[in-house]
Amino acid sequence: MSEQIKSIVEQLNKEPFKKNFNLITFDSLEPMQLLQVLNDVLAEIDPKQSIDIREEMPDQTAKRMFGLLGMMKYKPPGNNTDTSSFRQGLVTGSKPVIHPILYWLLQRTNELKKRAYLARFLMKLEVPGEFLQDDVVADTYHQYGELVEGFKTLHKECEHLRSSGFSTAEIRRDISAMEEEKDQLVKRVERLKKRVETVSNNQRMLELARQLRVEKERELSLAQQKQEQKNQLFLAEQRLQRSQLQLKDLRQAAADAKPESLMKRLEEEIKFNTYMGTDKLPKELESKTNAVQYLQKVVLEPAMGHAELGELEDKIREINITINQLIEKRMMRNDPMDDKLSLFRQQASIIARKKEAKAEELQEAREEMASMDKVLTEKSSRVRDLDGNEVVQGDEVKRLINKLRGKNVVFKKKRQVLADLKREYGILQRTEEILKQRHETMQQQLQSLEVKQGISGYSDTQEELERVSAIKSELDEMKGRTLDDMSEMVKKLNSVIAEKKSALAPVIKELRPLRQNCQELTQEYEEKKAQYDSCAAGLESNRSKLEQEVRGLREENAQEESRYHLINCMKQVIEMQMQRASDEMKAYVSSDPQERRKAVREQYTRNILEQENLGKKLREKQKAVRESHGPNMKQMTMWRDLQQLMECKKQCYLKAQNQVSIGQVIQEGGEDRLVL
Numbered sequence: 073m074s075e076q077i078k079s080i081v082e083q084l085n086k087e088p089f090k091k092n093f094n095l096i097t098f099d100s101l102e103p104m105q106l107l108q109v110l111n112d113v114l115a116e117i118d119p120k121q122s123i124d125i126r127e128e129m130p131d132q133t134a135k136r137m138f139g140l141l142g143m144m145k146y147k148p149p150g151n152n153t154d155t156s157s158f159r160q161g162l163v164t165g166s167k168p169v170i171h172p173i174l175y176w177l178l179q180r181t182n183e184l185k186k187r188a189y190l191a192r193f194l195m196k197l198e199v200p201g202e203f204l205q206d207d208v209v210a211d212t213y214h215q216y217g218e219l220v221e222g223f224k225t226l227h228k229e230c231e232h233l234r235s236s237g238f239s240t241a242e243i244r245r246d247i248s249a250m251e252e253e254k255d256q257l258v259k260r261v262e263r264l265k266k267r268v269e270t271v272s273n274n275q276r277m278l279e280l281a282r283q284l285r286v287e288k289e290r291e292l293s294l295a296q297q298k299q300e301q302k303n304q305l306f307l308a309e310q311r312l313q314r315s316q317l318q319l320k321d322l323r324q325a326a327a328d329a330k331p332e333s334l335m336k337r338l339e340e341e342i343k344f345n346t347y348m349g350t351d352k353l354p355k356e357l358e359s360k361t362n363a364v365q366y367l368q369k370v371v372l373e374p375a376m377g378h379a380e381l382g383e384l385e386d387k388i389r390e391i392n393i394t395i396n397q398l399i400e401k402r403m404m405r406n407d408p409m410d411d412k413l414s415l416f417r418q419q420a421s422i423i424a425r426k427k428e429a430k431a432e433e434l435q436e437a438r439e440e441m442a443s444m445d446k447v448l449t450e451k452s453s454r455v456r457d458l459d460g461n462e463v464v465q466g467d468e469v470k471r472l473i474n475k476l477r478g479k480n481v482v483f484k485k486k487r488q489v490l491a492d493l494k495r496e497y498g499i500l501q502r503t504e505e506i507l508k509q510r511h512e513t514m515q516q517q518l519q520s521l522e523v524k525q526g527i528s529g530y531s532d533t534q535e536e537l538e539r540v541s542a543i544k545s546e547l548d549e550m551k552g553r554t555l556d557d558m559s560e561m562v563k564k565l566n567s568v569i570a571e572k573k574s575a576l577a578p579v580i581k582e583l584r585p586l587r588q589n590c591q592e593l594t595q596e597y598e599e600k601k602a603q604y605d606s607c608a609a610g611l612e613s614n615r616s617k618l619e620q621e622v623r624g625l626r627e628e629n630a631q632e633e634s635r636y637h638l639i640n641c642m643k644q645v646i647e648m649q650m651q652r653a654s655d656e657m658k659a660y661v662s663s664d665p666q667e668r669r670k671a672v673r674e675q676y677t678r679n680i681l682e683q684e685n686l687g688k689k690l691r692e693k694q695k696a697v698r699e700s701h702g703p704n705m706k707q708m709t710m711w712r713d714l715q716q717l718m719e720c721k722k723q724c725y726l727k728a729q730n731q732v733s734i735g736q737v738i739q740e741g742g743e744d745r746l747v748l
Contacts, residue, residue, distance in 0.1 A: 076096065076171060076172070076175050077095060077098065077099065077171060079175060079176045079178070079179075080098070080171065080175055080178060081093050081094065081098050082093060082110070083178035083179075084113075084178070087114070088116060089112065089116070090108070099167075100666070102165075103164055103165025103166070104125070104126070106122075106163060106167065106170050107125055107133070107165045107170070108126075109138070109174070110170055110173060110174060110177075111123065111125050111133075111137075113174060113177050113178065114137065114140055114177070115139075116181065116185075117144075117177065117181065117184045117188050118185075118188040121136070121140065130163055131163075133163075134159065134162055138159070140188075141173070143187075143188070143191050143195065144187055146173065146176060148169070148172070149172055155408060190227070192222065193223050194220060194223070194224070196216070196217070196220065197216070197379050199213055205445060213246055224496055244659060270596065285581045306453075309453070310449055310450075310453055313449055313452065313453065314445070314449055317445075317449070326499050344431070344434065347427075347431060348431065348435075372422045454564075519676055557651070586604070654673050656673065659671040660674075662675055
């Protein structure tokens with residue numbers, strides 16, 4: 073209970089209550105004050121409950137609080153038979169009744185605020201049946217029910233939007249941006265209308281533009297329909313492929329299988345399906361139904377606190393202990409016959425579990441096979457889209473393997489031919505190298521002969537002349553071809569220019585009046601632009617004046633707001649002072665000595681008495697100090713003179729010692745020392 077009161081005091085001292093309680097003051101509250109605290113907490117949850125209970129009858133207060141607590145699904149601690157005592161305790165402001173209510177309310181403030189808000193709209197009015205016989209009342213009540221359902225849907229959407237991450241500030245910014253864009257578009261449309269009004273046949277041109285926009289929208293819709301038709305065609309092709317694959321598998325199975333094997337397979341499938349339909353799936357359905365019912369019960373129950381959870385955990389622990397004890401007793405009482413039966417039961421349960429495990433494995437294998445078939449169809453469709461060919465299967469694969477074997481034989485033959493060609497190529501390379509070496513030796517011999525004959529360089533010059541003559545002949549041929557090409561190109565260009573001139577002649581004739589019209593429109597545009605600039609300058613000056621006025625009004629508004637907040641703060645301070653004064657007056661007038669002791673006046677009176685006693689003691693001490701001041705000063709001077717006298721005697725003694733020791737030999741530490 074102390075932890076409960078401590079938690080209540082901590083919550084009441086926080087926002088928005090700020091009660092400034094401690095454990096002693098909260099525990100010493102009177103029943104009426106405790107009911108007022110409970111009413112303040114209820115008013116925070118539901119603003120309609122903000123009432124001073126001193127101005128309300130006790131019966132009305134109890135009825136109002138009962139109704140609100142029942143709406144919030146509060147369950148008093150203890151048995152259901154204590155309802156009358158709970159009501160009596162709530163009316164009288166009993167602490168054992170009020171404290172649990174405060175603890176429960178303060179732990180769930182936000183949740184209860186939402187529940188109180190929804191209850192205002194979702195709690196239907198009870199209309200007697202005889203009144204519903206009237207058509208008007210029945211229609212009105214039906215509309216009322218529809219509005220309640222509509223509120224439910226709207227509230228769900230609102231909660232979904234709040235939880236989706238969208239904030240009102242972002243939505244407002246988006247709305248303001250959209251409004252600005254709308255204003256800009258309206259202004260642009262108005263400018264375009266003014267510009268179009270000067271053009272002849274503007275209505276016809278607008279109609280044509282409207283028709284163009286409609287046709288474009290129609291084109292977009294047709295493109296979307298085309299894409300949808302393509303998607304549907306693709307899906308139909310996939311279904312067709314799956315059907316073809318299934319048909320092929322069935323044909324292969326029918327071709328390879330015998331009637332006995334087909335019957336055996338069908339019997340196995342029937343057994344498996346009957347087991348799934350009569351044994352496994354009903355059990356799973358029953359377990360799921362029980363789980364859903366349990367969850368619904370949990371949802372319908374009110375939210376539980378830590379104390380209630382602890383009680384439930386203790387009950388569960390006790391029940392588990394009793395179950396274990398009963399199992400031990402049963403094991404001790406079992407006879408041998410029951411042991412044999414339990415052995416058979418264990419074996420039957422093990423077999424049943426194995427059966428269920430195998431059924432689950434078979435179901436998973438079937439699901440995996442179906443998923444693999446789906447992946448196979450997707451891959452085949454993707455390959456067909458990329459390559460344009462379908463994925464080969466069955467007999468086609470065998471045919472392709474045979475074809476690849478034939479190509480492998482051809483490949484081996486071609487590879488042998490290629491190896492022969494490579495060997496021949498190596499022989500030819502070696503022959504070329506030998507011929508090059510012979511050519512070099514012949515060139516060297518020829519050069520030596522030319523040197524002997526005195527015509528060195530003759531062969532090189534002859535080769536160079538032959539090469540130059542060959543290049544010259546090639547260049548002459550290229551020049552001839554280039555001249556022919558250039559003449560043909562000139563003829564083609566002349567013909568193209570003539571065709572373009574003949575084609576452009578009517579366009580040029582149409583362009584001349586258009587140029588004149590363009591000049592007129594340009595001149596008119598310049599005039600309109602000058603008018604627009606002058607008008608824009610005037611509007612800009614007006615806008616600057618309005619902006620200055622708005623700025624001044626905003627500053628004035630800010631000053632008034634600050635003044636308002638200052639006055640409001642001063643008002644709150646004065647109210648707090650008045651509240652303190654009223655509390656002080658109540659405490660001072662109260663007949664309870666504990667309350668009177670808390671009053672500020674009493675505290676200040678006690679402080680004044682303590683200070684007066686302290687001052688009286690200090691004055692007595694001062695008097696004693698004054699009386700003993702003269703003798704103490706004489707004694708102090710006497711001690712100072714005695715100190716000087718002793719110091720003088722010490723100096724005289726030291727001088728006498730120094731005179732006696734002059735001229736003597738002093739032995740210290742085994743050494744002789746002469747004092748002069």
